[in-house]
Amino acid sequence: MIxxxxxxLFCAALITTTLPASADDAxxxxxxxxxxxxxxxxxxxxxxxPADVKPTFHATVLKALxxxxxxxxxxxxxxxxxxxxxxRQPKINKIGPLxxxxxxxxxxxxxxxxxxxxxxxxxxxxENPNTFPIADVQVSCSVYASSGxxxxxxNFTVYEAVPAKDKKRVTGFNFGFWPDQGKSISCxxxxxxxx
Numbered sequence: 275m276i277x278x279x280x281x282x283l284f285c286a287a288l289i290t291t292t293l294p295a296s297a298d299d300a301x302x303x304x305x306x307x308x309x310x311x312x313x314x315x316x317x318x319x320x321x322x323x324p325a326d327v328k329p330t331f332h333a334t335v336l337k338a339l340x341x342x343x344x345x346x347x348x349x350x351x352x353x354x355x356x357x358x359x360x361x362r363q364p365k366i367n368k369i370g371p372l373x374x375x376x377x378x379x380x381x382x383x384x385x386x387x388x389x390x391x392x393x394x395x396x397x398x399x400x401e402n403p404n405t406f407p408i409a410d411v412q413v414s415c416s417v418y419a420s421s422g423x424x425x426x427x428x429n430f431t432v433y434e435a436v437p438a439k440d441k442k443r444v445t446g447f448n449f450g451f452w453p454d455q456g457k458s459i460s461c462x463x464x465x466x467x468x469x
Contacts, residue, residue, distance in 0.1 A: 303351050305335055306339055307355065309332065310358055313327075329369065336359040377404055380436060381400070382398055383399045384461055392452055396446070398443075400432060400434070400441065407435060407438050408467065412429075413428075413431070413461055413463055414462055415460065416461075419457055432447075
């Protein structure tokens with residue numbers, strides 16, 4: 275049982291790596307499926323977690339499922355699992371305050387971007403909601419055409435430290451080439467290193 279949970283935690287931790295998105299999504303689905311099966315047979319029937327499972331695992335895997343994009347081959351599987359996890363999460367929340375809060379990906383707020391000369395540059399702020407410092411935040415941005423189609427991706431790592439419960443402003447960042455048909459951009463953080 276311990277080996278299974280080490281594998282599940284490893285899979286859940288993949289959301290903080292730089293694997294290709296499809297491999298990352300498949301690993302998330304595998305971890306979520308194992309956890310969902312185990313909790314269906316234990317917590318859903320008895321209201322108690324197995325001895326080697328922390329309640330925070332559930333929230334962590336649910337967060338990973340929400341990060342699987344609509345264009346992923348695993349999106350349909352993620353949607354089914356997410357529904358099961360979302361139905362179970364309120365019951366988990368009712369068992370009392372959790373001893374360990376689930377770690378969260380930092381938030382990113384994009385500032386006023388400059389698209390002149392065909393390059394995208396500008397500031398953004400990284401917010402660390404965790405009670406521990408982080409660094410090397412991985413960011414993924416999608417550029418959308420006016421039709422709503424994603425036409426370009428920017429994936430990069432910000433090699434800066436962000437203290438616990440604090441913010442880090444990055445100015446003049448060069449994202450790269452801006453496509454002629456690009457109309458909007460959406461950015462999310464997809465991983466980080468704990469410091």
